[in-house]
Amino acid sequence: MTSDIEVLIAKLAAIGRLHPQQAEAIRNLPIQVARINRGHDVVMDGNIMTHSCVVLSGMLHRHKTMKDGNRQILSFHPPGDIPDLQSLHLRKVDYTLSATTQSVIGLIEHKAIRAMLRDQPALTDLLWRDTLIDAAQFLTWMMLIGQASAEARMAHIFCELYTRLKVVNGVSGNTFPFPATQTDLADALGMSIVHANRTLQALRAEAMLSFANGQAEILDWARLASLAQFDSSYLHLSDE
Amino acid sequence: MPRFYFDLYDGANFAPDPQGVDLPDIETAKDEATRTLSEIAAQEIPGDGASRLFRIVILDETRSIISEARIDFRATRPAPGNSAPADSKDNHDE
Structure with a gap:
């Protein structure tokens, strides 16, 4: 498996139509690569976000913990997923996102995503579709x-x-x-x-x-x- | 963390636990056994209403028994002649 942004391109190409110039726009996104150790949080419930992350290798999961301490894992995210894409529009997150295992993520600033979507409006449809599939899961x-x-x-x-x-x-x-x-x-x-x-x-x-x-x-x-x-x-x- | 083994008895069926689970302490192991029994019972009992006995025996790393929990399910219906509407054959039966 590739451990760079190509994994996101493969994921998006699998869920819809991705034209070469759109793939190129994704390749041109400024991403900041970060390593996350097992169990560490990428995003915490209540954080206000200015960026989203794509899983490049490893795995993340979203979860919430009840006040009595019981935890529910809501979803697992293999490479290619953008588990906190919602924060592009819902900036205050309502879940915690953690590393299931040692993982590599690519942080992308929301303003860079917005600029890309202005240049490539068809990508908005594809990311919307990705969000709907997330809901279907x-x-x-x-x-x-x-x-x-x-x-x-x-x-x-x-x-x-x-x-x-x-x-x-x-x-x-x-x-x-x-x-x-x-x-x-x-x-x-x-x-x-x-x-x-x-x-x-x-x-x-x-x-x-x-x-x-x-x-x-x-x-x-x-x-x-x-x-x-x-x-x-x-x-x-x-x-x- | 110590390892605990949870052998399950479902009536006459015995399903030993060859693998075990690592848990912090005996209290957690007992809570796990209780929750597991209730989950298995919730799934299995609705079947045909027959009596069922589920037991979980907790073993420690030396395979010595340290605790046991059970759920003993019995559905009773009133005896024939009782006024309760048990097993009635109403005229809207087919």
Whole structure:
């Protein structure tokens, strides 16, 4: 996987039409590259932002913590994502964005993004589309957390990440990095750590999925996707 | 962090935990067992209303039992002849 801005271009080309001059405009964006250690925050709930970030390598996640201390992970962001793109218009963020593992991000000032969008108005449509797909992922996630079994929820998160990583050349055969801990998975799926652990063990015993040390391997896509009731249409990859 | 193992018994089915989970202390392990039992019960019990017994046995790193939690579900219906509307065959049945 490339660890520069090309990963953003690959992502945007996967969700819509990206003309060469628009790709060039993205390449010309001034970006400030930063390394973020595992667990460190990129953006904190309540911050007022003047820039957004693109994930260049590693993984970020958005999360919120209840006053009683319980944490919900809202979304995982592999390379190519701009997890805080909303702050371009909603400057005061209402979530915390942290590094799931050691990651490299590219910080882009909002004024640079605005200047680019003035020059390349069609990119506004593409970023809008990206934001809508982000919302579509939340709809699917809400349904899963409310209605799906523990096994289906677990299977689904792996099916989704595999599908999203594939379009940015982030998978190697059936193997891909998912640097989340079991605690992260439990907090994302709304289940206890022990339940998440047992669910993963069950999927391994059923020869559908193997997950260890931040590496996932899909052992049987057809059965895993069927268990998850996974239908990738909500990701809107190249369906324009 | 110490490692704890959570063996699950679902009726006569025994699902041992070969892998275990690292947790800060025994209290956290007990909370995890309680939450896991309630999550498994919430998912499994709505099935056919039959009685179900779920148990989680917590083991420490030496595989000695340190705690156990259980959910024992029983659905009861009034005995025949009771006035409660149990299992009634109403005329709007097909």
